[in-house]
Amino acid sequence: MLTEVQAIISAVRGLNAEQRRELAEALALIDVPPASASNRRILIDSIRGKYKHIPTSSEDFSRRKAEDIELESRL
Numbered sequence: 001m002l003t004e005v006q007a008i009i010s011a012v013r014g015l016n017a018e019q020r021r022e023l024a025e026a027l028a029l030i031d032v033p034p035a036s037a038s039n040r041r042i043l044i045d046s047i048r049g050k051y052k053h054i055p056t057s058s059e060d061f062s063r064r065k066a067e068d069i070e071l072e073s074r075l
Contacts, residue, residue, distance in 0.1 A: 011054045
């Protein structure tokens with residue numbers, strides 16, 4: 001979990017001011033339940049693709065898996 005949080009923090013540091021503002025707005029909406037399915041669709045459409053430059057979770061998984069394999073090989 002800690003490496004996931006560190007990866008997120010690292011990725012956020014790479015965002016410019018506008019991207020950080022957009023991320024903050026999106027995060028603020030997480031705790032607000034959507035009033036309807038159409039509002040949920042609007043939210044999803046508004047953030048889709050905005051952060052495609054951030055490493056994907058599959059890349060993070062591959063990195064963590066390689067770290068696990070290296071650790072296990074030392075035992």
